[in-house]
């Protein structure tokens with residue numbers, strides 16, 4: 001409607017920024033693998049795309065797992081979460097490896113925020129182990145293993161979504 005302020009995005013509501021570099025992300029994924037190594041072995045890794053693809057590759061490499069499947073879910077349009085759309089489900093082969101319930105499978109995502117995405121995948125694979133690199137309080141109860149918790153009002157900026165850019169000096173009014 002004319003004159004109405006646009007609804008703030010999840011990122012705007014979040015307020016605080018938590019930028020993560022490639023180096024930091026790699027270190028955090030390795031730390032996650034140290035914890036997962038105590039829980040496995042796993043027959044396969046299931047990456048929740050797209051954000052789960054990068055940690056899944058690193059974790060699978062460290063754990064020596066070569067079977068990797070994807071579950072493709074879209075919900076955020078940049079920073080606004082809409083309805084969840086399952087664009088591709090778990091393959092028959094991976095389902096079979098998990099005995100139909102996900103036992104011995106490792107689900108990997110970059111983060112849980114509200115937990116909506118994680119909840120949907122948990123329903124598909126109730127006996128799988130769910131790991132994320134980062135967790136916000138609302139989604140945290142859904143995750144079995146994670147590395148770093150950030151507050152709900154923090155927005156995590158991943159290295160594949162960001163680029164280095166010029167920052168003006170403080171004396172020129174930079175924040």
Ligand SMILES: O=P(O)(O)OC[C@H]1O[C@H](OP(=O)(O)OP(=O)(O)O)[C@H](O)[C@@H]1O
Nearest residue numbers: 049050051075076112113114115116117
């Ligand atoms: O806990 P939630 O509130 O559901 O949010 C977490 C999900 O949101 C992001 O994915 P997104 O839907 O943006 O897709 P992408 O991985 O393709 O970027 C992130 O990668 C998680 O999968």
Ligand code: HPA
Nearest residue numbers: 076113154155156157158
């Ligand atoms: O904090 C976040 N950062 C990036 N993507 C996200 N998707 C949900 N929450 C986030």
Ligand SMILES: [Mg+2]
Nearest residue numbers: 049050051052
């Ligand atoms: Mg995602």
